[in-house]
Amino acid sequence: MKKIFSIILLLGSVYSTAQKPVIQVTLEGIGDNREFHSGLSKSQTILGTLGAIAIGTTVEGHSLLAGVSEFYEFGSRIDFHRPRLIMYYAFEKPGVLFQFGSFPRLGTIDFPLAMLADTLYYYRPQIEGMSGKLSGNWGHQLAFVDWTGRQTKTVRESFMVGASGEIKLKKWFLQNYILLNHLAHTAERVEGQHIRDYFGYSLMGGIRLGSDKNFHGEMKAGLMSSLYRERSVTEGFQTRYSFRFEGTGQYRSLALKTTLHSGEEMQFALGDPLYRLSDYLRTDAIWYFINFKKVKARFNWSFHWIEWKSLDHSQQLSLVYRL
Secondary structure, X not given: OHHHHHHHHHHHHHHHHOOOEEEEEEEEEEEEEEEOOOOOOOOEEEEEEEEEEEEEEEEXXXXXXXXXXXXXXXXXXXXXXXXXXXEEEEEEEOOEEEEEEEEEOOOOOOOOOOOEOOOHHHHOOEXXXXXXXXXXXXXXXXXXXXXXXXXXXXXXXXXXEEEEEEEEEOOEEEEEEEEEEEEOOOOOOOOOOOOEEEEEEEEEEEEEXXXXXXXXXXXXXXXXXXXXXXXXXXXXXXEEEEEEEEEEEEEOOEEEEEEEXXXXXXXXXXXXXXHHOOEEEEEEEEEEEEEOOOEEEEEEEEEEEEOOOEEEEEEEEEEEEEO
């Protein structure tokens, strides 16, 4: 209680002295049911509420915010997941955004599921590091560093570095994704423990379709590659390649999205395990049943074709309120 009271006092003092007060409140209801009978990925049901509040000040594009986020999974104790601190500096002007500290992952980075699984947003909703983004009529380019593990006697030092962007020309575009996960040693060396490096990239080109507000979509295809090394174990990097296709179409509140992965098994540290297969096809039927400025909700039913032999399915429900 003393720690919570201290945080409230800190937030209150920041708010009261701010020249231009800022308050950010996000509340997301999560329903995620995964029926993976093939056994190639974990069957689980994730139900809960992810909430965050941050207050601070902004002056001439410079912002300071502090707060806390918490993921409460239904059926568990309130302290099952520890609250995570939000505390960061941000600078923003037209075409430039820089953030340093512990800041929201959602809305900052967006990578293919093969590289970063969607459960990362539930269990580690903040980036702890920095990010920078440039944007303009030409497109955008982002880079970030996320420190994921501080070295202790039992915790291995680890960090994630990535970049993503898009260059566009009328309806055509070229997207790039680069990701590195580095897993080092604990403070006390453990016999048989080796440094691991997960590196990968994806290049995809495509076209956006649709010329009215009722329908829009896009198609893109390209190459994905993963490189894995365990020092003193593997002979250099193990390199694998895959062909990726993604097609999306949305008419008003209904959408259909298909993703194809075909080639060699991907090896990413935090990627969706279903992309560790040689052939995987996912199709999502999506219904955006609430679409207001501050409140948005969607339901999607996902079908997972595994090696063209078995069919798994999952359902996701998300309701997001932002102030």
